[in-house]
Amino acid sequence: MGIAETYSRGREFAIERPFALVLGVIAAVLLGDLLLGLATGQTQFADIGTLVWDGLMRGLVIGLAGIGLSMTYSILNFANFAHGDYITAGAFSGWATTYLIAGLGRADIGALLLVGAGGSVYGGTIGIGMLSTPLAVVAGIVVAGAFAIALSLGVDRFIFKPVRNEDGITLLITSIGVAFALRYLMQFVFGSDVRGTTAQPPSIGLYLIDGTVFIDAHDITLLVIASGLMIGVHLLLQRTKLGKAMRAMADNQDLALITGIPTERVVRSTWIIGGGLTGIAGYMFILWKGTLGFNDGWLLLLLIFAAVILGGIGSIYGAITGGLVIGLTASMAVLWIPSAFARAAAFVVMIVILLVKPSGLFSGRSTA
Amino acid sequence: MSVRDDIAARIPGGDAGLIVLILASAYLLYILAGIGLGYDLRGQLNSIATLTFYIGIFAMLSLALNLHWGYTGLFNIGIVGFMAVGVYVMALVSKPVFVAGGAAQVGGLGLPLWVGIIAGMLAAAILGLVVALPALRLRADYLAIVTIAMSEIVRFSFLSGNLQEFNLFGTKVGFGGGSGLILDFVPPLEALFRSVGLWGVYLGFVEAFQAIVPRNPKPVVDGLIYGALLLGFVAVYFWLLKRTGESPFGRVLKAIREDEDVANALGKNTDGFKIKSFMLGCALMGLAGILWLMPQGAVTPNFFRPRVTFFVWIALIIGGAGSNTGSVLGGAVFAAVLYQGPRYFQNLVGTVFPNLDSPSGFGQAISPLISQFDPVPLLLYTVDSIRQLQLVVMGLVLIWLMHNRPEGLLGHRKETASVISLDRPKSMTAADGGTDGEVRTDGGVTEDDSTAAVEGGASDE
Amino acid sequence: MSDAANPPVDDVANEGNDDALGAFASGVETTEQFPLQVEGLRKSFGGITAVDGASFEVEAGTLTGLIGPNGAGKSTTFNLITGMLKPDSGTVTFNGEDITGLEPHEIANRGMVRTFQIARELSDMTVLENMMLAPKQQRGEKLWRSVAPVVRDDVREQEEELLERVWEVLDFFDIDHIAHEYAGNLSGGQRKLLEMARALLTDPDMLLLDEPFAGVNPTLEKKLLTHIHELREQGYTFLLVEHDMDLIMNNCEHVIVLHQGKVLTEGTPDDIRSNEDVIEAYLGGNV
Numbered sequence A: 001m002g003i004a005e006t007y008s009r010g011r012e013f014a015i016e017r018p019f020a021l022v023l024g025v026i027a028a029v030l031l032g033d034l035l036l037g038l039a040t041g042q043t044q045f046a047d048i049g050t051l052v053w054d055g056l057m058r059g060l061v062i063g064l065a066g067i068g069l070s071m072t073y074s075i076l077n078f079a080n081f082a083h084g085d086y087i088t089a090g091a092f093s094g095w096a097t098t099y100l101i102a103g104l105g106r107a108d109i110g111a112l113l114l115v116g117a118g119g120s121v122y123g124g125t126i127g128i129g130m131l132s133t134p135l136a137v138v139a140g141i142v143v144a145g146a147f148a149i150a151l152s153l154g155v156d157r158f159i160f161k162p163v164r165n166e167d168g169i170t171l172l173i174t175s176i177g178v179a180f181a182l183r184y185l186m187q188f189v190f191g192s193d194v195r196g197t198t199a200q201p202p203s204i205g206l207y208l209i210d211g212t213v214f215i216d217a218h219d220i221t222l223l224v225i226a227s228g229l230m231i232g233v234h235l236l237l238q239r240t241k242l243g244k245a246m247r248a249m250a251d252n253q254d255l256a257l258i259t260g261i262p263t264e265r266v267v268r269s270t271w272i273i274g275g276g277l278t279g280i281a282g283y284m285f286i287l288w289k290g291t292l293g294f295n296d297g298w299l300l301l302l303l304i305f306a307a308v309i310l311g312g313i314g315s316i317y318g319a320i321t322g323g324l325v326i327g328l329t330a331s332m333a334v335l336w337i338p339s340a341f342a343r344a345a346a347f348v349v350m351i352v353i354l355l356v357k358p359s360g361l362f363s364g365r366s367t368a
Numbered sequence B: 001m002s003v004r005d006d007i008a009a010r011i012p013g014g015d016a017g018l019i020v021l022i023l024a025s026a027y028l029l030y031i032l033a034g035i036g037l038g039y040d041l042r043g044q045l046n047s048i049a050t051l052t053f054y055i056g057i058f059a060m061l062s063l064a065l066n067l068h069w070g071y072t073g074l075f076n077i078g079i080v081g082f083m084a085v086g087v088y089v090m091a092l093v094s095k096p097v098f099v100a101g102g103a104a105q106v107g108g109l110g111l112p113l114w115v116g117i118i119a120g121m122l123a124a125a126i127l128g129l130v131v132a133l134p135a136l137r138l139r140a141d142y143l144a145i146v147t148i149a150m151s152e153i154v155r156f157s158f159l160s161g162n163l164q165e166f167n168l169f170g171t172k173v174g175f176g177g178g179s180g181l182i183l184d185f186v187p188p189l190e191a192l193f194r195s196v197g198l199w200g201v202y203l204g205f206v207e208a209f210q211a212i213v214p215r216n217p218k219p220v221v222d223g224l225i226y227g228a229l230l231l232g233f234v235a236v237y238f239w240l241l242k243r244t245g246e247s248p249f250g251r252v253l254k255a256i257r258e259d260e261d262v263a264n265a266l267g268k269n270t271d272g273f274k275i276k277s278f279m280l281g282c283a284l285m286g287l288a289g290i291l292w293l294m295p296q297g298a299v300t301p302n303f304f305r306p307r308v309t310f311f312v313w314i315a316l317i318i319g320g321a322g323s324n325t326g327s328v329l330g331g332a333v334f335a336a337v338l339y340q341g342p343r344y345f346q347n348l349v350g351t352v353f354p355n356l357d358s359p360s361g362f363g364q365a366i367s368p369l370i371s372q373f374d375p376v377p378l379l380l381y382t383v384d385s386i387r388q389l390q391l392v393v394m395g396l397v398l399i400w401l402m403h404n405r406p407e408g409l410l411g412h413r414k415e416t417a418s419v420i421s422l423d424r425p426k427s428m429t430a431a432d433g434g435t436d437g438e439v440r441t442d443g444g445v446t447e448d449d450s451t452a453a454v455e456g457g458a459s460d461e
Numbered sequence C: 001m002s003d004a005a006n007p008p009v010d011d012v013a014n015e016g017n018d019d020a021l022g023a024f025a026s027g028v029e030t031t032e033q034f035p036l037q038v039e040g041l042r043k044s045f046g047g048i049t050a051v052d053g054a055s056f057e058v059e060a061g062t063l064t065g066l067i068g069p070n071g072a073g074k075s076t077t078f079n080l081i082t083g084m085l086k087p088d089s090g091t092v093t094f095n096g097e098d099i100t101g102l103e104p105h106e107i108a109n110r111g112m113v114r115t116f117q118i119a120r121e122l123s124d125m126t127v128l129e130n131m132m133l134a135p136k137q138q139r140g141e142k143l144w145r146s147v148a149p150v151v152r153d154d155v156r157e158q159e160e161e162l163l164e165r166v167w168e169v170l171d172f173f174d175i176d177h178i179a180h181e182y183a184g185n186l187s188g189g190q191r192k193l194l195e196m197a198r199a200l201l202t203d204p205d206m207l208l209l210d211e212p213f214a215g216v217n218p219t220l221e222k223k224l225l226t227h228i229h230e231l232r233e234q235g236y237t238f239l240l241v242e243h244d245m246d247l248i249m250n251n252c253e254h255v256i257v258l259h260q261g262k263v264l265t266e267g268t269p270d271d272i273r274s275n276e277d278v279i280e281a282y283l284g285g286n287v
């Protein structure tokens, strides 16, 4: 229905130039404010370092989870609002595994499987951590990925597939139904309390001009795993036949159909890759921040949408870059605005991007 | 567009009949449940008042959303943000001025309630404008993301300590932050009746009500009257939106929903229409939020979670987007069955089996089932957690609807977008009675064309 | 002016109906000799230059043909003229006013209305609703007028007038029997008719028709052409994109040939018929 036309008109809607100018001015003011703070000693370099590191970590989680969202968004043509709850589901399944392995014999199995629902057992008490219980963590990562894959395939088969030929909005509304059903089912099973999941991991302090930036073992784990998976996906899409088929489908579904690309298999692969990354992202998110609640994925989802749109729907590099930008924004915004508005700042960045460049930073480079 | 079975067609009275039937059965069920619960008259009246309250609220919200989505095709999933802004601004304007040592942490501007309500609606409309100006040109899914992000920004903002209290016109006001805001203005009914000079009459009526409810009848009467008042508001919303829809204005909105470019190419300033429609809907959402929270005594930001938006969407989809009648019906069905129903069921179970000790967590609930095949604890836990499970059920209902009946309860219902009936005016008669019914526009019957001025004629390929 | 009171007549293409159409031909003024002037229009999509410096004029009161092989840039030119797309460079002048870069509705309100190559009916609206949408300056398009009690009577009055006109046009286009049908249920040809009928109801000075006869049966096509000629004589100006060469040659006073986004040549049908370049362009050779 002429979306493309409406939309290109929209972009030209007198915002391009004046808007860019305003943005430039705002950026300059913010930077000036920061430099002034540094010069007067009100802001410390080490504080900034800490925030940058924090934002980087957050950005990796968002980017990793964003790849899956971006892939399904471009290949199946709908915004999946259940994606956040796939993250939570992956996290709960993975953490149940970690608790079970780390705490076996030391606590009731039921309590462990429910990730210490109702304060029945604490992750800190069992001493969970990458260095203290490596096996439990690795097993948790694997299960989180596998469970999220199974979940997304199951949901696709029984819920999305029957309406896949409808428009994107029908699928979007359906996915909202999935999101609520999943989220509150998890609350029913795991309870609504936010529990601490890990013991304090060992950390090293890096000296930065006027203070210390602490980097702990879980930061490093997140960094290694996230970058490893990102490189893996890149290779998969670039080097394999499946990757080519997926890129073709993201570009033009009808054409892909005509040229005989096995659509259903590509769709399944999309859910498998996207679901796996999403589940692992959920697990790593919890490992990194050390707490777990049934709302975590949903709260992250809006930031992920921001990242995916920012990067350009369908582009995995876009999702990663977008994730880092959004993560850094959410973390560093506290330098200028009250922390309560930090999340709002990330949304504002997204809205600004939608206005200035709705096709995203990496537009036209689908799933590549 | 297959002809789905139209439920209303099978019921005498059509749409109106269906609405009456559904409302009557809902009330009947609640009264029966009340009897089951052993409610006395007071309990029954309270339960009816509560049911009416939610029917009114969800019908209003669903009507407002229908203007956005059903008529204009604007995918707004930030409804709760507009409600929150409405309520908070109303509170800011109408709360009494701060006095040190009072119960309230912060005060308001102390203006009359109606001023606050108008201010709240205006604020919601202005927020709508702020969202609309940049976002209306975006694709529907982008608008969805922007609106929901906006509603979360609103919630975080009211949660933040920075807006907890500040000075406005020299008095200490604020939004109370995470701990909430006491709504310590004159109760709405009192304000209403006082403003028309009927407060004494009302109190007399309450007095008389003692014949039915002997002890302290005021809360019961208040509830019933407020419920009735909300139904009045539903009627006003319905009237307003029906007129909006059945007009040249509504016609343009419908055209925008179908194909914005076409409306634009026909000379309609589509952006202007979209902004007006969006702002009107937002103001109505703000008012519904105000009416919902005004009598509650307090408001906290976390009331305004996205799930409220989700409720309204389910209500609209149950009724069928695009139809005002459907919106009201959807709101009523949602309120009676999905929203209040499970809570009643919970009460019912609690009354039938008093002193039940339900397990405190899923673990305690499930382990007897596994070890001793004892399902009772799990059932008890299920009933106890009905407020969460209710959302699971709603999610499943939404999925079911999208699979099986995306056009809603009333079927594919479209209300004609014009002030008058579009039948051929009586003053005109069909110019070509002879060929009626034949397909003549393409590939149809050929007839003599005596006025053909074209030599050579047209070749057909 | 209206024949609303006239008795019914048998022949669909009778005079009474012609008068009916005349009802919306009022108010056409021919001030300029060339109401539409296009100067150096360019538009590219990524690598493809769809319109590449096209310049032409359309004379008032003519039926001008715009032809060219598939992909020549005809529809894109329409989009650029009517504001659906913004040109990379070049200007469009209508009735002496530079309208380059205006919004489509602003251009439509200046009296230039287009139809779409692929008919864009408003599917979930009935044919009648589609038609009632079109007329300009409807009082009820102001929200408050549609809602406020007394003022709404004015709106109603205007709706009644519009409705008569709409039915006249429906009769004329021979789609009155599907008036209550949802537009989405129409056949391809019927959609084309609906589009043209809708465009005429906006009371334009100039109509841009993008392949209006595709899917319309020959009889009706003939009838429509007759009426296009009548309207033209009353002062309407038409720019017509059509692949049917005979139709163009037999009906247009002037023909513009577009090829690869440029005006290849223009002239009378006879000039075009004998032009080597045109033949070559249509045969797919590079010119």
Ligand SMILES: Nc1ncnc2c1ncn2[C@@H]1O[C@H](COP(=O)(O)OP(=O)(O)OP(=O)(O)O)[C@@H](O)[C@H]1O
Pocket: A004, C045, C048, C049, C050, C068, C069, C070, C071, C072, C073, C074, C075, C076, C077, C117
């Ligand atoms: N929105 C668009 N994006 C990208 N390319 C486009 C777009 N619109 C048109 N084109 C390209 O521009 C060129 C001209 O297209 P246009 O539709 O104007 O041709 P046309 O003369 O109307 O052809 P036809 O006779 O087939 O209707 C074509 O190569 C087409 O693929």
Ligand SMILES: [Mg+2]
Pocket: C074, C075, C076, C117
């Ligand atoms: Mg074309």
